Amino acid sequence: MEGGAAASTPAALPYYVAFSQLLGLTLVAMTGAWLGLYRGGIAWESDLQFNAHPLCMVIGLVFLQGDALLVYRVFRNEAKRTTKVLHGLLHIFALVIALVGLVAVFDYHRKKGYADLYSLHSWCGILVFVLYFVQVRELSSQACVGAKLGLAAKGAQLPGAPWLTQRVWPQAQLSESWLVGFSFFLFPGAPFSLRSRYRPQHIFFGATIFLLSVGTALLGLKEALLFNLGDKYSAFQPEGVLANVLGLLLACFGGAVLYILTRADWKRPSQAEEQALSMDFKTLTEGDSPGSQ
């Protein structure tokens, strides 16, 4: 399905996206190079387990999360649902990789007998995870309300189908986990007014969580440098210089993603979006299967 009239891609957008991807891949490669050259590489069952933490976080919470935000700008002429699935998948990949990174550091601390969650870096990191889950939870609750309204509308129009709202819906509400809610959101039953009220908040909190992730990565990098280099940091050691450049690249990637995301004339055209959403809702309220699109 093509979502309404195909909009032309702004001329400069591909160059900015390419630049952001170049920055993102460079910073992933540079994190790998830093860990390989100066920290002995990565392994799960040794002291090198810690090194899985920065690599997973840079790949998951910075690069993949940033790319998840850009999906609606890059695939502006694809069907809304395809783009939404890609956005969700990238966030799931980001979250899974970040969770591996989280397990790596807690497991390493446990083996070494180090204290957990005492530093500003760790507090910010926990805040990122809490906000990430709140965002998905909020998304799921909005989606559930939308699905309920959609199902109710469908039930009202289909005599004999109220069992759908009376039996299926309460069950969904009882087992309302974020995964259930998330899958509900992919089921396009939410009315347009609900979605359009919620969308700006979702975009703002998405961007905020991403920027806080970048800030947390910078704090972690700084912590790793001060713990390991100590006084040698001020002697402009190669590792310190490499890590500082990595820090600036992290900040630049954050800035590039934010620029692409906030440029008003690069937003996915609302016309195509509205048409697609109206069609989704119309399909439901008129009694067709959502899968028939």
Place this chain on the structure above:
Amino acid sequence: MEGGAAASTPAALPYYVAFSQLLGLTLVAMTGAWLGLYRGGIAWESDLQFNAHPLCMVIGLVFLQGDALLVYRVFRNEAKRTTKVLHGLLHIFALVIALVGLVAVFDYHRKKGYADLYSLHSWCGILVFVLYFVQVRELSSQACVGAKLGLAAKGAQLPGAPWLTQRVWPQAQLSESWLVGFSFFLFPGAPFSLRSRYRPQHIFFGATIFLLSVGTALLGLKEALLFNLGDKYSAFQPEGVLANVLGLLLACFGGAVLYILTRADWKRPSQAEEQALSMDFKTLTEGDSPGSQ
């Protein structure tokens, strides 16, 4: 002068602004409390000179810079020029206080024989100052083009006045410093099309510099904690906990300012703005004194 029809203030905006100010004042007070309670206070001619650095940066580059960004949202019904002067003044105050903070740390390093500019915090800090100056420089160059166009338009309509564009303008161009340019920007000669093209870039880079300032403050806080607390940091010392809370407040203040700044329905109404700008340009091209408004 009232800029066109007075627009009503959105109901929730004052509460969000009040909350941001409460956050901002709390973080300034908490920075003072941290330096007073755990770092011996502030003095210029002793080892305590360093402590002027974090306090000045939090007041200047975080609190005042954040407030400078909010001016157009808060004073939405005031004359455009009044708001612009307040925006400029807050940025000047912010910059002057930040420069005092910069001198404090360089002077302290010189007296102690410490190396300068080796850390990620310092690199990010220098980037903030460079971007701050580039932003003002860019503003001045846009304003100069605008003023030139305004003066040229005025000269073309006033026979005998071409000396204005031929003599006064080249001199202004020769001595084109950011201060000259800045004062030119306050002189509302820039055509509306030029301003409206440039405004989104100015807002984006303003927000980016502010967020980078918050990130740099977090890095500085972390550096100060790791240098002074060392291993005691992981023992949940009161100073460490206080500084972590301060760090979270810094991040929250950044988030609150960004939220108020980016909420689409809280933007200063473009209608009043356009009317005021059109009037400015009309006044110039029709030959009246800009001061007569």
